[in-house]
Amino acid sequence: MRVSLLRLAESVTSKPLNLQEASATLFPPIPLYRRLLRAHRSLPKEMRGLGDDYVKAEFRRHKEVTNPVHIIGFLSQWKMYLDELPRDAHAKSFSGKRLDSTVFEKMSPEQLGQLYELMHATKDVWKPIPEENS
Structure with missing residues (x-):
């Protein structure tokens, strides 16, 4: 095994796998x-x-x-x-990071669709709440 x-x-991978690692x-x-x-x-x-x-x-x-x-x-x-x-x-403070362009290029159409859906879902979550001036 x-x-x-x-x-x-x-x-x-070109680097051999260290099983303990x-x-x-x-x-x-x-x-x-x-x-x-x-x-x-x-x-x-x-x-x-x-x-x-x-x-x-x-x-x-x-x-x-x-x-x-x-x-x-x-x-x-x-x-x-x-x-x-x-x-x-x-x-x-978790801000994430940019997606590497090489990873983006290797994505399947299904993965790109999921990424697009995720992008729209996160835009709705992070909409700024307007402050009310009283």
């Missing part, structure tokens, strides 16, 4: 899912709701995936996202 995982990882950085799906939802607790209310819904939907969509390359990619991308989230409950 370990040898086949090593060969699979080497075929995906990989197991230390990747979480199984359920613990990763739980950590993501816990990490969202430190986000502002609107951002937390949007993030929780998105995480739940993505994990549901990928529940039946059996391709090991897709599973490793899915888990590693969500782990990278988890690492970007603020760790402190008092840290309310």
